[in-house]
Amino acid sequence: MEQQLPVFIVGAPLLFSVIVPILGRKWRLSAFVIAVGTVAVSAVASALSLERVLRDGTFRYYLGGWEPPVGIEWVIDEVSAVVSLVVTSVSLLVVISTRRWAEREAGDRPGIFYGLVLLLLAGLTGIVITGDLFNLFVFLEIASLAAYGLVFIGGRRAMLAGFRYLIIGSIGGAFYLLGVGFIYFATGTLNMIEARQLLEEAESVRAVQVGAVFIFTGLGLKMALVPMHLWLPDAYEHAPSSVNSLIAPVMTKVAAYAMLRMFLSVFPAGYLSGTVPIADALLILGLVGIVFGSVAAAGQTDIRRMLAYSSISQLAFIAVGIGLGTPLALAAALLHVVNHAAMKATLFLATASVRFRVGLQRTHNLAGLGPRMPLTMGAFAVGSVAMVGIPPTAGFFSKWYMVQAGVAEGQWVVVAVVLLSSLLTAVYLFKVLEQVYLRPAKPEPSAHHNDEHDSPADSAVQPAEQEAMRPVVERAREAPLDVWLPIVLLGAATVVLGVLNVVIMEHVLLPGVEVS
Amino acid sequence: MIDEVAARFPYWATAVLIVVGLYGMIGKRSLVKQVIGLSIFQSAIILFFVSGSLLEGATLPILYSVHGVAEHVDPDDYVNPLPHVLMLTAIVVGVAITGVALSFLVSIYREFGTLDEREMLDEMRK
Numbered sequence: 001m002e003q004q005l006p007v008f009i010v011g012a013p014l015l016f017s018v019i020v021p022i023l024g025r026k027w028r029l030s031a032f033v034i035a036v037g038t039v040a041v042s043a044v045a046s047a048l049s050l051e052r053v054l055r056d057g058t059f060r061y062y063l064g065g066w067e068p069p070v071g072i073e074w075v076i077d078e079v080s081a082v083v084s085l086v087v088t089s090v091s092l093l094v095v096i097s098t099r100r101w102a103e104r105e106a107g108d109r110p111g112i113f114y115g116l117v118l119l120l121l122a123g124l125t126g127i128v129i130t131g132d133l134f135n136l137f138v139f140l141e142i143a144s145l146a147a148y149g150l151v152f153i154g155g156r157r158a159m160l161a162g163f164r165y166l167i168i169g170s171i172g173g174a175f176y177l178l179g180v181g182f183i184y185f186a187t188g189t190l191n192m193i194e195a196r197q198l199l200e201e202a203e204s205v206r207a208v209q210v211g212a213v214f215i216f217t218g219l220g221l222k223m224a225l226v227p228m229h230l231w232l233p234d235a236y237e238h239a240p241s242s243v244n245s246l247i248a249p250v251m252t253k254v255a256a257y258a259m260l261r262m263f264l265s266v267f268p269a270g271y272l273s274g275t276v277p278i279a280d281a282l283l284i285l286g287l288v289g290i291v292f293g294s295v296a297a298a299g300q301t302d303i304r305r306m307l308a309y310s311s312i313s314q315l316a317f318i319a320v321g322i323g324l325g326t327p328l329a330l331a332a333a334l335l336h337v338v339n340h341a342a343m344k345a346t347l348f349l350a351t352a353s354v355r356f357r358v359g360l361q362r363t364h365n366l367a368g369l370g371p372r373m374p375l376t377m378g379a380f381a382v383g384s385v386a387m388v389g390i391p392p393t394a395g396f397f398s399k400w401y402m403v404q405a406g407v408a409e410g411q412w413v414v415v416a417v418v419l420l421s422s423l424l425t426a427v428y429l430f431k432v433l434e435q436v437y438l439r440p441a442k443p444e445p446s447a448h449h450n451d452e453h454d455s456p457a458d459s460a461v462q463p464a465e466q467e468a469m470r471p472v473v474e475r476a477r478e479a480p481l482d483v484w485l486p487i488v489l490l491g492a493a494t495v496v497l498g499v500l501n502v503v504i505m506e507h508v509l510l511p512g513v514e515v516s
Numbered sequence: 517m518i519d520e521v522a523a524r525f526p527y528w529a530t531a532v533l534i535v536v537g538l539y540g541m542i543g544k545r546s547l548v549k550q551v552i553g554l555s556i557f558q559s560a561i562i563l564f565f566v567s568g569s570l571l572e573g574a575t576l577p578i579l580y581s582v583h584g585v586a587e588h589v590d591p592d593d594y595v596n597p598l599p600h601v602l603m604l605t606a607i608v609v610g611v612a613i614t615g616v617a618l619s620f621l622v623s624i625y626r627e628f629g630t631l632d633e634r635e636m637l638d639e640m641r642k
Contacts, residue, residue, distance in 0.1 A: 134602055141609045145616055152620055159624050160636055166620065167541050170554055170613050177606060178534075178561050184599070185568045 002052060006061040006074045008045035009084055010126045012038050017118035017146075024111015032099055035114035039095055039121060043088035046125070050081035054507065060131070068132075068191040075131035075193075078512030079264070079334060082504075083257050084128045087250045090341045090490070091121055094249070097349050097486035098242035101356050105240035106153065113153070117246065120146035124254045133180045133190045133266070136258060137173065140222065143254070144169045147247055151239040161234035168231040172221030175214045182211025183266075192265040200268045209276040212267055216259065216278050223255035225282075225319055226289030229312045236308035241352035244304060248311055249345040253337050256318045260333060263322055264513065272325075283323030287417045289316025294424030298431075301362050303351045306428055307344065310387065313421060314340045317402070320414060324405055331509040332401035338504070339386070339394035339497055346383035346490040350376050353483055358476045363432050368441025372476040375484045377436050379491030384429035386494040389422045394494045397501035526567030533560035547624065547631045551617045558610040562603045569599040 016038040024031030052059065058077040062068070076084075095117060106113035123143025130136050148169065152162030184190055186208045187198040199208060217228075224232040232252070236244045263272070263279075272278040293313025300306035314336070321333025353376045354369065355361050370377045386393035399418050406414030478484060497504070521528050533556055540553020577597040621631060628636050 134605070138605060138609065141613070145612060148616060148620075152623070156627060157640060159620065159627060160633070160640075163547060163617070163620050163624065166613070166617055167550055167554060171538070171541065171557065173609075174557055174561055178564065181561070181565050181568060181599075184602075190602075 002048070003059075003061070005045050005049045005052070006076060006129055009042050009049065009088070009129060010074075010122055012041045012045070013118040013125070014122035017115045017122060020118060021109075021111040021115040024109070024114065028110055031111040031114040032095075032102075035118055036092065036095055038118055039088060039092045042121065042125060043085065043092050046081065046085040046088050049076050050078075050085050050508075052076075053078055053081045069189050069194055072130070072132045072135050073191065074129045076129055078508045079261075080129045082334070082508055082512070083254070083337060084125050086338050086341050087124050087128065087254065088121065090249050090345050091117075091246060093486035093490055094246045094345055094349060097483050098245055098352060100480070100483065101240070101352055102242040104356075105242055113150075113242075116146045116149050119143075120150065120246070120251070124250055127254050127258055131192050131265075133183065133192060133195065135190075136261075137177050137180060140176065140255075140258070141173050143251065144173060144222070147251055150243040150247065151235050154238050154240040154243065158235075158238035158240070161231075161238045165231045165235045168221060168228075172218045172228075174218070175221065176218030179211040179214030179216075179218060182207050182214065186211070192261070196266055196268060199266075199271065209271060212262075212271060212278055213276060215262060216282070219255055219259040219262070220285075223252045223259060223315055223319075224312055226285050226292055226312065226316055229289070229293075232312060233305055233308045236311070237302060237305040241304075241348075241355055244308075245345060245348035245352050248307065248348050249341040252311065252315055253318075253341055256315055256322075256333075257337060259319075260322050260330060260337075263325065263330065269325070279323050279325050281323075282319050283411075283414075286316045286319035286321075286323055287413060289313060289319065290417050290421045291424070292316075294421055294428070298424065298428040300428075301364065303354075303361055303363055303432065304348075306363065306432075307347055307351065310425070310428070311344060313425070314344070314387075317398075317418070317421065320418075321402055321405070324402075324409055324411065324414065326405055326409060327510060327513045328401060328408065329405035330513045331505055332398050332405055334509050334513070335401060335501065335505060336398035339398050339494065342490055342493045342497060343383050343386045343395060346379050346487060346494060347387070349487045349490065350380035350383065353479045353487065357479050364435060366432065366435045367439035369435075369476060370437040373478050375488055376479055379484075379487045380436070381433055382491040382494060384433055386498070387429055388426045392495065392498045394497035394501065397498055397505075401505065526563060526570070530560045530564040530567070533557070533563065545633045547621055547633060551614065551621065554617065555610070555614055558606070558613075562606060562610075565599040565603050565606070569596040571595050 016034055020031050020034050023034065053076055058075065061074040061076070063072045063074065065071070067073070102113055103110060120143055123139045123146060126139030127136055127143065130139060148162055148166040151158055151165055154162070180190070183195055186202070186205050187195050189195050189198060221228045236248055239247065273280065290313050293309050293311070293316060297306045297309035297313065300309060318333045318336050321329045321336065351361070354366070354373065357373065358369070360366055382393065386395040389395040389399045391397075399422065402418050403415050406412070406418065537553045537557025537560060540556060541550050544550055544553065571592070574593055574595045577594045624636070625631055628639050630636060630639070
């Protein structure tokens with residue numbers, strides 16, 4: 001039984017993604033119940049896998065009993081177990097919290113919506129635990145296809161955003177596959193660990209380096225690394241709220257994890273510096289991305305778009321960790337993958353909650369909301385503080401370890417940019433908190449409405465916002481229990497992760513990074 | 517020059533198809549042409565994999581045996597079947613992506629009445 005755990009992590013969502021649409025046609029509620037149950041099974045299997053890895057060390061699962069190099073293997077080590085647990089548990093909370101919104105946004109077909117959610121999750125967990133390069137491509141495309149569909153259902157403006165996401169995401173997947181081809185023809189294997197051994201023995205082959213460039217371009221497109229981020233703000237802004245709270249915390253993070261996995265398990269260190277300096281390129285793009293994402297976020301008036309640019313900045317932070325390449329930096333990047341999933345889920349869920357309860361999504365319209373939705377906005381505040389990186393919240397510690405790694409490498413630019421990014425994050429998130437807590441509710445509708453020519457809001461929300469600003473904020477009440485409880489849990493998780501950071505780093509992430 | 521191109525013809529063809537596909541996806545306003553570009557791009561990668569496993573004078577990867585005993589197994593006699601199998605999977609993935617893209621186009625056309633990106637953006641500004 002314990003040996004079969006990996007199948008439950010990936011197999012359960014994959015199987016039920018087909019069953020849920022069928023059952024959901026007849027019984028509407030069954031779609032949600034089965035989806036939550038399946039995600040819970042996947043999360044429990046991930047937790048048990050993590051427990052087993054910590055007890056016995058890395059374990060492998062041979063699909064169909066075929067051992068590599070003939071068969072495909074799934075590898076559960078510390079890193080993949082942690083990321084899989086984070087992906088599944090954050091998804092569980094998000095799916096529960098967004099049930100009411102999803103019912104409205106998915107229209108009359110909740111079965112298809114939850115089927116896509118499960119398909120997305122199957123793809124993401126598959127990417128995390130697979131030990132095979134081509135298998136990773138297949139899971140990457142499964143997850144991406146589900147994400148395109150989920151973004152597309154967000155209505156009129158989401159259609160073009162979803163279509164562009166599909167085109168750019170498919171370019172990314174195709175580039176990755178092309179790179180895998182170069183590795184395969186150079187080594188004759190698709191197994192990550194075997195490929196690494198063969199690459200270490202071979203002297204630096206130019207074809208493999210070309211392949212590496214393709215792989216990192218492809219994954220860079222999927223994780224929205226800075227010049228390749230153009231699809232992300234539109235997709236996150238226009239996607240349904242129940243979808244962007246799910247995609248933003250986990251989707252791009254898993255692409256970042258895949259890139260990290262390439263460093264950990266596939267390419268020996270020598271390949272990624274020297275004539276083809278991929279590591280340095282990642283470092284520089286990451287540093288540029290941190291600053292660009294934060295500055296762009298500060299200029300946004302729509303909270304969802306602001307959080308999308310903030311995601312670009314945070315993903316660039318992970319890229320910096322990968323680019324530095326020391327065990328400490330890689331572990332800090334992984335810690336940030338974990339932390340950011342919790343923080344962004346809190347922020348996006350709180351935003352979705354406000355949008356549906358009150359109908360507001362502009363940063364300057366939120367004045368006076370703090371006392372009226374204390375739990376939701378409290379979690380939002382905790383998430384913001386964590387994003388800025390104030391101890392003891394989670395965000396502080398990943399930045400702290402990254403600064404340490406930068407100092408150890410003598411990369412003072414990294415230290416400066418990481419500190420600057422905290423400051424810039426504070427600029428845009430505290431601007432929102434100031435509105436929420438310190439400003440009194442505005443007596444009149446905001447006069448600034450007409451200057452938003454670049455992004456008129458969804459037709460569903462904008463009229464309500466304009467005609468009834470004042471009553472809207474004053475009538476605002478706390479969201480129902482099943483909505484705020486997951487948000488508060490995620491907000492609390494950012495603090496708990498911060499307090500437990502030493503345990504996570506020393507017992508899980510650092511050993512995981514060093515063994516591989 | 518011509519000899520060089522002819523000697524590595526599949527690789528040149530792959531490179532040309534990738535560029536054509538990328539141009540279609542990025543340079544064209546029509547969403548249908550973008551989908552066509554995507555298909556061309558994916559075909560280029562299929563060509564790359566299949567031509568990579570090319571081996572002159574080799575035969576099908578079937579183990580010939582006499583009286584149940586395999587005689588003389590030399591990998592150089594066989595075409596590597598794995599890239600072909602991988603490409604079958606990649607073709608399936610490509611069909612899925614194209615299918616999703618075309619279904620998006622149907623919804624977009626119903627909503628906007630056009631498949632031209634610029635006209636859609638104008639429509640949204642109204």
